[in-house]
Amino acid sequence: MRLLVTGGTGFVMSNVLRHWLDADPEARAISVDVAPPDASAERHFASVQDRLEFITGDIRDSGLLADLHGAGDIGYVVSGAAMTPTAGTTEATQAAMIVGVNVMGATHCLELGRSLPNLKRMLHVSTGSVYGDGAPDEGPLPEDGYVQPFPSTLYPITKLTGELIAKRYGEMFGLPVHAVRLASVYGPMDRWTPGRNFACALNVMIHRALAGEHWTVSGAAGVGDWIHGGDVADAMCGLLKASALHHQTYNIAHGSAITLADLSDLVCSTVGSGSWSEISDSEKADIRGNPERLKGAWGAYDISRLKAVSGWKPRPLEDAIAHYADWIRGVVAHPVDQLVFVATAFKPIKMRFRHDVQRGNGQKWRCQQDKDCKRTEHPLSSPGLNCSEANRLRDVFVARGRIGVHGASSSSHRSLIGTRTGHSSAQLSGCI
Numbered sequence: 001m002r003l004l005v006t007g008g009t010g011f012v013m014s015n016v017l018r019h020w021l022d023a024d025p026e027a028r029a030i031s032v033d034v035a036p037p038d039a040s041a042e043r044h045f046a047s048v049q050d051r052l053e054f055i056t057g058d059i060r061d062s063g064l065l066a067d068l069h070g071a072g073d074i075g076y077v078v079s080g081a082a083m084t085p086t087a088g089t090t091e092a093t094q095a096a097m098i099v100g101v102n103v104m105g106a107t108h109c110l111e112l113g114r115s116l117p118n119l120k121r122m123l124h125v126s127t128g129s130v131y132g133d134g135a136p137d138e139g140p141l142p143e144d145g146y147v148q149p150f151p152s153t154l155y156p157i158t159k160l161t162g163e164l165i166a167k168r169y170g171e172m173f174g175l176p177v178h179a180v181r182l183a184s185v186y187g188p189m190d191r192w193t194p195g196r197n198f199a200c201a202l203n204v205m206i207h208r209a210l211a212g213e214h215w216t217v218s219g220a221a222g223v224g225d226w227i228h229g230g231d232v233a234d235a236m237c238g239l240l241k242a243s244a245l246h247h248q249t250y251n252i253a254h255g256s257a258i259t260l261a262d263l264s265d266l267v268c269s270t271v272g273s274g275s276w277s278e279i280s281d282s283e284k285a286d287i288r289g290n291p292e293r294l295k296g297a298w299g300a301y302d303i304s305r306l307k308a309v310s311g312w313k314p315r316p317l318e319d320a321i322a323h324y325a326d327w328i329r330g331v332v333a334h335p336v337d338q339l340v341f342v343a344t345a346f347k348p349i350k351m352r353f354r355h356d357v358q359r360g361n362g363q364k365w366r367c368q369q370d371k372d373c374k375r376t377e378h379p380l381s382s383p384g385l386n387c388s389e390a391n392r393l394r395d396v397f398v399a400r401g402r403i404g405v406h407g408a409s410s411s412s413h414r415s416l417i418g419t420r421t422g423h424s425s426a427q428l429s430g431c432i
């Protein structure tokens with residue numbers, strides 16, 4: 001029986017797919033995502049690519065998943081595609097798309113589930129953002145009783161709506177669908193995607209620590225429940241395969257909260273380099289916490305339901321951080337990724353992004369990103385990176401946002417990166 005995952009080239013869902021395929025050499029899967037696999041995803045899935053089909057398309061398009069209706073060999077579905085906007089600018093500029101993907105896209109996925117004759121189980125991926133600030137006096141936050149009745153921003157509004165629709169589909173159509181609420185996830189494959197244009201705090205901390213850099217934190221007494229993406233994938237696969245599930249909703253979390261101060265210290269000691277300090281100006285801080293919100297969505301989540309299903313438990317935080325740091329070290333062994341790594345570790349640098357690519361047919365192109373993030377390409381005669389390398393650079397330099405998109409010349413940036421990586425400006429001229 002195949003597993004179908006929407007959002008499969010993104011961060012969390014690519015971990016789910018890899019875990020599913022690694023666990024059983026006979027397993028097969030389908031990824032549906034508006035983003036085709038980028039260079040990171042190609043590398044991530046290289047060892048399982050012959051058992052994984054990619055469908056590139058928009059789940060807001062009802063026809064996309066309808067084409068799969070009745071597919072008898074799909075036994076499991078994870079509805080994970082989503083827009084995760086930051087409140088404010090991103091939310092305001094993408095309002096209709098956020099609602100379209102998180103509500104109608106998720107509903108199209110439920111319709112697909114209804115049509116599958118051999119569906120065994122479906123997971124609707126939700127978030128701890130549906131919880132409010134309220135929490136029990138003692139112990140971690142349970143699934144029942146603490147959801148915000150009237151969430152105020154589009155992300156929790158749409159994610160809670162998706163959960164409620166999934167529950168109703170279960171009641172109306174006997175659909176075996178359950179919701180999972182994830183705490184703050186970090187780990188391999190965390191990068192900017194069409195759905196999410198920010199990096200989580202641990203991503204920033206570990207990249208900085210590996211580069212021996214310093215980071216600043218405001219509100220360092222602020223807390224969070226941090227869970228490694230590999231542990232999330234393990235939990236979801238366990239839920240999919242469990243013989244019976246007795247609850248509609250399951251938290252997936254570490255089950256304990258930690259302050260940003262303690263997390264920063266743990267990253268420095270685990271990685272063995274890096275440093276941090278607290279500053280009061282949140283506008284200038286690399287990482288922002290909120291010491292006034294220490295409970296509810298921000299505190300520790302109760303994972304006893306999940307543990308009871310499959311005996312699952314998250315790895316210790318220190319081990320998980322060490323694993324993620326090792327993964328980043330492995331990625332940066334590749335020369336282009338080394339540049340990406342250096343770029344990621346930098347504070348944002350304003351520049352116009354530009355690189356050259358060589359297509360399969362030998363034609364060279366110059367790709368440029370203007371200040372509005374619009375990408376243009378035009379033919380070029382000088383040699384450049386191959387397409388996948390250039391895409392990898394573009395993904396991180398532009399999408400990860402460590403480097404802005406307007407202002408200074410690329411030559412100053414070349415020399416900056418060259419100083420860090422030992423590359424000459426001339427060596428870098430083909431790519432930046």
Ligand SMILES: NC(=O)c1ccc[n+]([C@@H]2O[C@H](COP(=O)([O-])OP(=O)(O)OC[C@H]3O[C@@H](n4cnc5c(N)ncnc54)[C@H](O)[C@@H]3O)[C@@H](O)[C@H]2O)c1
Pocket residue numbers: 006007008009010011012013032033034035057058059060079080081082083084101105125126127128159181182183184185186191193194195196
């Ligand atoms: N990362 C976290 O800390 C976290 C926490 C709680 C919940 N979640 C949930 O986990 C799921 C995955 O989130 P993520 O953090 O991996 O984000 P992500 O952006 O890396 O992954 C989401 C994927 O959905 C895809 N997508 C967006 N719009 C689409 C569309 N119209 N059609 C098809 N695909 C589309 C994106 O291309 C992306 O690959 C989401 O449902 C999110 O709400 C994540």
